[in-house]
Amino acid sequence: MNKMEASFSHSGQRIMTPTKGSWEEKLLRGQELLAKQDESGRVLLQQLIERLFQTPESMRMAGNQRLNNLLLMAIDSLALYLTSRDQFAEAAALLQKGEEVLSPEQRNAWRLRRAMVLLLGEPQDEGFALLKTLILSEEDLQKRFLLWDIYLDKALHWRRFDLAEQALLEIERSVNRASARLDDAAQARAFQSDLAYFKARLSLAQNRVDEALAWMEYAAAQAPLTSGRIYRFVLELIERNRCTEALKWVQRDQENPLRIKFLSGYIHFHLGARAEAERLWRQVVRTFPDAAESETVDMMPIVLSDYYLGGKERLGLGIVLGSMQAQDRITATQFYLAGLGWAMRGEKFSAHSNFKLALMRTKMLAIALKLPREWWLFCKDLIPAADLPEYEVYFETSSPF
Template sequence: MSTTAESPVKGSWEALLQEAQRLATNQNDAAIPLYVKLVTRLQKMSKIQRYAADKRLQNIYMQAAIDLHSYYNMRERYDEALALLEQIKDEVDQSEREQWELHGISLLKLAGRPDEAIAKLQRMAELPNSDLTTWGDLLITLVQLGRPEQTDAVLAKMDAWLAEQHEDMTTPGAQRDAGYVASLRSMVALEVGDTAAALDWLDQAIALDPEFKNRIPQTYIRMIALGNYEPALQLMRRDKQAPLRTDFWQAFIYFHQDEKEKAKLIWERVARQDLGDEPAAGLMEQLLSRFYLGDPEGKGLSTLLSILNEDTSQYWGVYMLTALGWAMRGNQRNAASNLETAMMQRRANGEGRLLPAESWRYFVDLVSPELQQELARFFEPTADLQAADETPAPVAEAEPSPSAEAASPVGDAEADA
């Protein structure tokens, strides 16, 4: 949250921060020297000075540092972002420090330094006070980096941790931890192409702790991304938490199995659904269903534009879907503008340099080959993206396409993992 007043005194620290924020909002690199000025000058002050008057200067210092860090990320200046991160970690509470450490590891991956990221996570996991989730973070990172074959040693460490920490494996805590390890084995099995083992390990995780039922949608969405349609259909029948989600993805599979009439009937049902008092619960699925139906009345795009009109700080997935709505209508300028915003949001948050490849499938389904050529640059490369560079994929005839996250249709591979 910004620490600036609405009308700061000219020449004050607040005014300088507000000007830097204004420039940064417009992606004007003139913001950088202003932020640097704030950070370096305030850092030189004693903590007593910064903490006076209800931490007035400390709040400005931290806001400027975090803003500058995000701006460096957005501009892919990762060395500077990582250096500034060390200053930020020195100022935050101990309870927040680990999250900043993990954020720094994500930046190392984005900076093309994966081995450093892995080594740092390994050191964190081997600390005497580390817990099972740190080993899990290391395993997930290896999977995200396309190295699932390197996870055996990590799983062995996790098994050893379980044996050391839990003498009685029948306690709720022990079963929860064992379920977590089983869920990770399921994820690894899926990535190495052993779908049967992935399902077996998922069943074991759920048997140990029913909370791991929340892995069901993440697993079948990942299966769909890998083209494992039949086991995904079977698994989604067990997802009782969100009917609109399962309906959308079932139709998505039928669409890609060339059973477009079956897909259309399901999407029409989703599009008609009254979302009630909690529209966010199935909104993304409903919007994507309308897009796959062609959005003939423009309800899908108009809903997204209304959301952005009320609050432009929406997360990147909303901008990506808005771009899809414009691209379906052949509006390259608006589509590119929204994709640019989505991409910059992901960069600023350290989530990725480009938009996730999983989201590209909707553009392949619903957007003209010519426009695909223009928009592919915003997405992580995949086989489909390479195909768009060579032989554009055919456009869906009557229906348009969705977007994906592990519990909603818009999301990252790592979220799905």
């Protein structure tokens, strides 16, 4: 599951049986209308926000900040809706207004969200500038590197290699300064590993694959690479038909054994070794239902392995639908896997519904304008070729090089 699916918002809070005519009832009614894509919900929340902003601060902060929290929840709900409707400037302006009533320690999280919303639209200059301000104001180096990771990802997505190269110069200066004063040698190597990983990503984006491989080797020599970083790198190697190197890198993932086996099978499948691919995928599928008992197991490799094996028993789709019924907040990943399962079976209405919801969730959380390119790779393998054109609209399909 994409970790960016974690929301910045307050919207997970529930209003329990609000009193008729209360502020809480107006908020809940507006949220319910927006959930139905009813524009009257937008009007209701806009009116609620304006009235709460006009309320004296002392009243908003009374009763454990009751009205202030309702104001932030209303802003959050409306901003999510506007983002899902591609109204990025309006959503960003609303979030900026919300920052006025946040405590200082809460503001940076909302500013990051505002930057992410701005980076969905064009031009992106304001979003990059805001994100860079957040980076440079962050004193914790580890948190700063997490923000640089986001910055670099967005720069490479929009092919702003000028921004990516400038970012790498600044990151390198930070790493050199930190390494010179750190007594912790392991931490200094970890920062060097981050820098090398960032250089590998830029090299790969510019299709300098051998250089990228060398930087990844250096990064791994300095500190263990996370499963997520290896996964991203492997998928980009596969897209460039560098499957042999991708297979070697898959084996270096020390965190996610199910993902290792699924991706190993996927690579063998694309190398023409179907029997070996199916052997690996069957091993993954056999971990269910034991894996279902763990809250930390990523179910995506199990579902995809079942799909690649043909999904005749509908195990993968059953896992997804069961998980969706058991959760209040359904992720874009779950909607995508459900859509893919239905599309494989020719159930077009259900497939479109789930892909649309996956895309809406992705945009609402300011992750991207389209569903990930790697998800489209799985679609191309599994959905009947004649049906692919009608689903393409939901996905990022442009070549990365």
